[in-house]
Each structure stands twice: as C-alpha cells, then as structure tokens.
Amino acid sequence: MTLALNETHDPVLRSWVSSAQAPNTDFPIQNLPYGVFRGAGSAQSAAAYGLGVAIGDQVLSLSGALRVGIFGNDLSLELTKALNAPHLNDFMRLGGATWSQVRLALSRALRTGSPFEAALQSHLSPIAEAGFALPAQIGDYTDFYTSIHHATAVGKLFRPDNPLLPNYKWVPIGYHGRASSIGVSGQRFHRPVGQTMPPNASTPSFAPAKRMDYEMEVGIFIGTGNALGESISMTDAEDHIFGLCLLNDWSARDMQAWEYQPLGPFLAKNFASTISPWVVSLEALAPYRQAWQRDASDPQPLPYLDSPQLRETGAFDVQLEVSIQTKKMREENLPAQRLSLSNFSHSYWTIAQLVAHHTVNGCNLQAGDLLGSGTQSGPLPEEAGSLLELTGGGKQAITLSSGEQRIFIEDEDSIIMRGWAQREGLPRIGFGQVEGRLLAAR
Numbered sequence: 051m052t053l054a055l056n057e058t059h060d061p062v063l064r065s066w067v068s069s070a071q072a073p074n075t076d077f078p079i080q081n082l083p084y085g086v087f088r089g090a091g092s093a094q095s096a097a098a099y100g101l102g103v104a105i106g107d108q109v110l111s112l113s114g115a116l117r118v119g120i121f122g123n124d125l126s127l128e129l130t131k132a133l134n135a136p137h138l139n140d141f142m143r144l145g146g147a148t149w150s151q152v153r154l155a156l157s158r159a160l161r162t163g164s165p166f167e168a169a170l171q172s173h174l175s176p177i178a179e180a181g182f183a184l185p186a187q188i189g190d191y192t193d194f195y196t197s198i199h200h201a202t203a204v205g206k207l208f209r210p211d212n213p214l215l216p217n218y219k220w221v222p223i224g225y226h227g228r229a230s231s232i233g234v235s236g237q238r239f240h241r242p243v244g245q246t247m248p249p250n251a252s253t254p255s256f257a258p259a260k261r262m263d264y265e266m267e268v269g270i271f272i273g274t275g276n277a278l279g280e281s282i283s284m285t286d287a288e289d290h291i292f293g294l295c296l297l298n299d300w301s302a303r304d305m306q307a308w309e310y311q312p313l314g315p316f317l318a319k320n321f322a323s324t325i326s327p328w329v330v331s332l333e334a335l336a337p338y339r340q341a342w343q344r345d346a347s348d349p350q351p352l353p354y355l356d357s358p359q360l361r362e363t364g365a366f367d368v369q370l371e372v373s374i375q376t377k378k379m380r381e382e383n384l385p386a387q388r389l390s391l392s393n394f395s396h397s398y399w400t401i402a403q404l405v406a407h408h409t410v411n412g413c414n415l416q417a418g419d420l421l422g423s424g425t426q427s428g429p430l431p432e433e434a435g436s437l438l439e440l441t442g443g444g445k446q447a448i449t450l451s452s453g454e455q456r457i458f459i460e461d462e463d464s465i466i467m468r469g470w471a472q473r474e475g476l477p478r479i480g481f482g483q484v485e486g487r488l489l490a491a492r
Contacts, residue, residue, distance in 0.1 A: 055336055055337060056150075056154075057154070058079055058080065058082075058153055058154055058157040058333070058334075059337055060080075061080065061205065061476050062159070063078075063079050063080060063161060064079065064161065064162045065078070065079040065105060065106065065159065065160045065161060065162060066163075066164060066167045066176070067079075067106045067107070067108055069105075069106030069107040069108065069115070070105050070106035070160075071106075072106065072107070074344070074351065074478060075106055075107070075478065075480070076104075076344050076470060076479075076480020076481065077104040077105055077107075077482075078106075078478065078479075078480055079157060079160055079161065079322065079330075079480065079482060080477045081104070081330065081332065081334050081477070081479045081480065082103050082105065082153055082156050082157065082160075082331075082334065082336070083103065083104050083293070083324075083328040083329055083330045083481070083482075084102070084103055084185065084293070084328070084329050084331070085101075085102050085103075085104065085182060085185050085223040085327045085328045085329065086099050086100070086101060086102070086136065086137055086138065086182065086183045086185050086186075086326070087099065087102040087175070087180045087182050087183070087397040088180065088181045089109075089111075089175035089179070089180055090175060090179035090180065093123075093463065095262055095319075097152065099137075099181075100112065100113050100134070100136060100140070101113065101133060101135065101136075101138060102180075103156055104328055104482070105160055105174075106176060106487070107176060107177050107178065108172055108174040108175065108176060108177060109175050109176075109177050110156070110160070110170065110174055110250050111174075111175070111347060112133045112134075113133060114170070114172070114173025115133075115156070115159065115170060115173060116130065116133045117403075118159075118166055118169040119164050120155050120156070120158075120159040120170070120255050121133070121151075122154065122155070123323075127140075128144060129144060129148060129152075132144060133152075134250070136183075136187070137183075137184070137187050137340055137418070138185050138186045138292070138418070138427050139186050139187050139219070139417045139418040140417075142186065142271070142272070142273040142274070142292045143274060144415040145273065145274050146273070146274075146289055149273070149292070149331060149333070150333060153331065153333060153334075155399070156172070160204055169360065171333055174462040182233050182234050182235065182236070183234060183264070183327075183328050184232065185271070185295070185325075185327065185378065186418035186420075187419070188229040188232055188418055188420050189229065189241075189416050189418055189419055190226070190400050190415075190416070190419045190420075191226070191227040191228065191229040191232060191266075191323070191419070191421075191422070192226055192227065192408060192420075192421050193224060193225055193227045193299060193319075193418075193422035193424060194404055194421065194423055194424045195218075195223040195224065195424040195425075196222065196223055196397045196398055196399040196400075196404070196423050196424045196426075197213075197224075197396060197397060197398060197423075197424055197426050197427045197435065198214070198218070198219075199396060199425035199427040199428055199429050199433070199434075200424065200425040200434070200435060200436070200439065201213070201214060201218055201223075201398075201427070202214055203427060203434065203439045204439065205332075207442075207443040209259075215275075219348050219349050219398075220352070221356075221407070221422075222399045222403055222404055222407045224404075224408070224421075225314045227299075227315075227319065227320065227323070227422070228319075228320035228323075230322045230425070231320055231321055231323060232322075232324070232325060233321050233322065233323070233324050233325075233486075234324070234327050235324060235325070235327050235482075235483060235485050236436075236485060236486070237322060237487075238486070238487050238489055239300070239321060239486070239487075239488065239489060239492055240319045240488075240489045240490065241258045241259060241262060241461060241490060241491040242258070242302050242317065242318075242321040243257060243259070243491055243492075244256065244305045244309075244317045244318070245305065245308055245309065245317075246259065246260070246304040246305055246307075246308050247307070256307060258491035259303075259304055259305050259318075260304055260458070261303035261304040261438075261444060261458045262300070262301075262302055262458050262459040262466045263301045263302075263303050263304070263436050263438050263458055264298050264299075264301070264372065264437065264459065264467075265298065265300070265301055265423060265425040265435060265436050265457060266298070266390070266392065266425060266426050266427075266435035266436070266438060266467055267297040267298070267299050267422045267423045267425060267426060268294055268295070268296065268297060268368070268370070268394055268419070268422075268423040268426060268469070269294065269295040269296065269297035269325050269420055269421070269422055269423070270291055270294055270404065270405075270422075270423065271291070271292045271293055271294070271295065271418065271419075271420060272290060272291065272292065272405075272415045272416065272417060272418065272419040272421070273290055273293075273417060273422070274289070274290050274417065275289060275414060275415045275416040275417055275419070276409055276415055277291070277414060278412060278413075278414040279412040280409070280412060280414075281406070281409045281410045281411070281412060282405055282409040282415075283354075283406060284354065284355065284356065284357040284359070284360060284402055284406045285357055285359065287401075287402035287403075287405040287419045288332060288401065288402050288405075290405055290415065291332055291401060291402075291405065292329065292331070292417075293329040293330050293332060293334075294329065294366075294395075294401075294481070295325050295326045295328065295329050295330070295481065295484075296326040296370075296398070296468070296469050296481050296484040297323065297324070297422050297423070297484070298323065298324045298325075298467055298484055298486055299319060299323050299422055299425070300319070300322045300323060300324070300486070300488075301315075301318055301319055301436070302318045302319075302321070303318070303438055303444075303458070303472045304316035305317055306318035306319070311329075315390075315437050322411065322486070323422075324484050324485075324486035325420075326469075326481050326482050326483060326484040327482065328447065328468075328481055328482045329463055330481055332480060334479050335366055335471055336474075337443070337471075337473070337479075338368065338471035338473065338476075338479065339363040339364075339366060339367070340363065340365045340366070340367050340369045340395060341361060341362055341363065341364070341461075342360055342361060342363075342364035342365040342400055343361065354407075354410055355403045355406060357402075359402075360400060360402060364392075364400040364402060364403075365395040365397070365400060366395060366471070366477075367393065367394070367471055367473070368393065368394040368395070368470065368471045368481075369391060369392075369393055369471070369472070370391070370393060370394060370426050370435070370467070370468075370469050371388060371390070371391050371467065371468045371469070372388070372389045372390045372391075372393045372465065372466070372467050373386035373387055373388050373389060373465070373466045373467075373468075374386060374387055374450065374451060374456065374459075374464070374465055374466070375387070375464045375466065376450065376453060376454055376455070376456075376462065376464075377451045377462035377463070378459070379450070379451070379454075380464075382452060384451055386464070386466050387451050389430065389440060389448070390432055390433055390434050390435060390440065391433065391438075392426050392427055392433040392434075392435055393426075393433075394426055394428065394469075396427070396428045396429065396433070397423060397426065404423075405421070406420070412458070427439060437456070437457070437458055437459065441457050441458070443457065444457045450473055459488050460488070460489075461488055461489060462487065462488070462489070463487065463488055464485055464486065464487040465485070465486055466483055466484070466485045466486075467483060467485075468480070468481065468482070468483045468486045469481040
C-alpha cells in the first residue's frame with residue numbers, strides 16, 4: 051500500500067456536501083470511511099443493506115455512485131460485484147491499489163465543483179436516520195494485549211511484585227475470541243451468567259456476573275489474506291490491512307478471574323463485543339502516523355517483528371475517548387460523561403507487528419478477519435481504558451454528574467467510545483462512535 055500523501059489528503063479540499071466542513075466533523079472529505087447501511091424507510095431485511103461512505107452527516111451509497119458512473123466505465127467485474135455487495139469482504143479482497151483507486155474517485159466526485167453533484171444527491175442518506183450492520187462478515191477474531199500500561203496496571207492488581215509476565219516484552223500476546231457475538235454500535239446485551247469464585251468461598255457460585263467492565267480497543271480489519279503455510283513480513287503487513295475501527299471488548303471481570311488460568315479468557319468475554327460501523331482506511335490516517343520506538347532499556351523486537359518502516363512511521367496518533375451514560379442521566383437529559391482519554395500511539399506493539407506475528411507460523415488470515423488491539427491505556431491514571439484500572443480493581447468509586455457512583459457497569463448503563471486523529475492545519479479524521487448498553491441478566 052502506498053501511504054505517501056496524495057491529492058485526497060489536501061487539507062484545503064472542500065465538499066459540496068456542506069456538513070463535511072462543519073467544525074469537528076468526523077467525516078470531512080479527507081476521511082471517507084466505509085460501512086454497511088440501509089437508508090431510512092428501507093425494508094427491514096438483510097437485502098436492504100449496502101456499502102456506504104460517510105461524508106459529513108451523510109452516507110453515500112456506493113452502488114448508487116457506481117450507477118452514476120463516478121468510477122468510470124471500464125471497471126472489472128470483480129470491482130463492480132464488490133461495490134454492489136451487502137458487505138465489504140469482496141472489496142477487501144481486491145487489495146490496496148483498488149482501495150486507493152476507489153478512494154480517489156470518491157474524493158473527486160464529492161469535491162466542490164464536481165460534475166457528479168446533482169446525480170449523487172439522491173444517493174445520500176442522513177447518517178442519523180440510517181441503520182447499520184457489521185461492516186464485514188467476520189470469519190475469525192483475535193484479541194491482543196498491546197498496551198504495556200494496561201498490562202502493568204492489571205498485573206499489579208494480582209501480582210504487585212511482578213506485574214508483567216516474562217514474555218510480554220518479547221512477543222505480542224493474544225487469544226482467539228468469538229466472532230459470532232460481535233455486534234455493531236447500538237448493540238444491547240444481557241448481563242452474562244456463569245461461574246465465579248466469591249471472596250473467601252471454597253466452592254464457586256453460578257450467578258449473573260457482578261464486575262462488568264468495558265475495554266477501549268482499536269479493531270484492525272484484514273483486507274487481503276495469505277495462503278495457509280505462508281507468513282506475512284513486516285514489510286508487507288500493512289498491505290494486508292483494510293482499515294481500523296473502534297472496538298469495545300466487554301468483560302465480566304469476576305468470571306474472568308476464576309476461569310482465565312490456565313488457558314485464558316472464555317465465557318468472561320465471548321458474550322458480546324461491539325464495533326463502530328465505520329472502518330477508516332490506513333490511507334486516510336497517513337498524515338497522522340508517527341515514529342514508533344521501544345525504550346532502549348527494554349528488549350528490542352526480534353528481527354521478524356522489526357523494520358525501518360516500523361521505526362519511522364509505525365504508530366498512529368489517534369485519540370481514544372470513553373464516556374458513560376446511565377439510565378438516570380438519560381432520564382435527566384444529562385450528557386454522557388467522559389471517563390478517560392488515551393491515545394493509540396501508546397501501544398507497545400503496532401498493527402504491523404500483530405499481523406506479522408499472527409502469520410509467522412503459517413496461520414492464514416482472510417478478508418474480514420478482525421484483530422483487536424487489546425485495552426488501550428496510557429501512562430497516566432486518567433488514560434486508563436477500563437473501569438478495572440480506573441477504580442483500582444473495584445476499590446475506588448467514580449462519582450458521576452448525576453450523583454451516582456460506579457465501580458463497575460450497572461444494568462442500563464451505556465458505554466460510548468469515540469476516536470479521532472487531529473493535528474493543527476489538518477482535518478479531523480474521526481471514527482464516529484461505538485455505543486453499547488448492558489441489560490439485566492435474563
């Protein structure tokens with residue numbers, strides 16, 4: 051993938067969709083993230099969904115844009131089929147050159163003065179009135195543990211004298227999760243039930259989980275895959291990444307504490323995960339890349355996890371925010387309250403390293419596979435990406451604007467996550483939001 055800046059990044063570009071110029075919009079013309087949507091009034095069926103691109107407060111139908119002719123008249127059958135598909139998988143498989151080709155055509159068609167303005171008007175729908183589905187059919191889901199700040203903070207709760215296990219600084223830690231329970235923003239799910247070991251008890255109990263938590267993560271969607279038995283090098287890793295989204299990896303901490311040894315998370319995490327409807331391309335994020343470095347006192351990555359590109363531009367300057375809105379706050383018309391603000395650049399392991407490590411043994415990734423970054427916490431207490439950290443393991447309650455207190459998530463609480471990249475002189479490239487709500491146990 052060519053990540054050098056091109057005409058689509060020009061900060062002076064303006065769109066004939068006026069809301070794309072609104073202050074702090076997540077979706078200026080320099081962004082153009084992909085999603086799967088149906089417009090207001092569409093049939094309530096899977097067949098009503100199609101591919102869309104966010105621009106300002108609107109979503110543009112890609113099948114409609116295709117009919118208007120913005121992509122030219124000599125499209126391959128594969129690309130034509132992909133743009134008319136109900137999910138992004140077929141488009142993901144086509145690779146970086148095609149992704150850039152489509153992005154450039156969309157940018158030119160949506161710019162002020164475009165000859166396609168009148169024809170495209172009828173293919174726009176308000177985002178606020180649209181319905182969304184998962185951006186892709188997710189075949190496999192792997193969750194990593196890339197924030198050393200999160201790993202250290204959690205480790206201190208259980209192993210105060212030795213919070214990091216010996217392998218953490220040498221190898222990206224991950225586990226295979228459950229793809230079938232991943233939902234799109236707006237997901238509602240019931241408090242899970244399972245086994246926990248209460249304090250001072252000699253036998254476990256079976257009951258609804260009491261220590262419900264969120265995890266602020268970045269999702270990484272695989273585009274082009276690799277053949278079984280072949281690995282993906284650091285040099286090529288980002289060529290296989292279609293884009294990034296926001297991910298809330300819900301966790302039942304009391305269930306997790308009882309079951310996680312010796313094989314890691316299971317029922318404590320497979321009941322629900324929620325992702326944002328929009329996938330932001332790496333090309334859109336190119337202006338917000340930055341150097342990645344490893345502290346000189348730490349072990350440096352083994353050669354298969356290192357490269358000059360990693361050192362020069364491997365990190366992403368993306369702000370990550372978590373807010374909470376309780377039932378009482380909604381009833382009193384109080385806005386959601388920020389709980390934390392961190393940055394993806396704090397990650398100990400990068401997205402390229404995750405792909406290289408995942409495939410070094412010959413594991414085959416496929417279009418639509420999802421990788422989770424793991425909880426993204428920063429070095430400061432207010433940058434913690436979970437309540438487990440913010441409350442010191444449940445020992446220090448957080449007081450909300452409604453007068454309520456929280457140690458862990460209560461029934462009817464909504465957790466809202468947002469992400470954006472922004473620098474002086476450059477447009478804000480946002481991810482929208484991912485919102486999910488915990489319901490009472492069945």
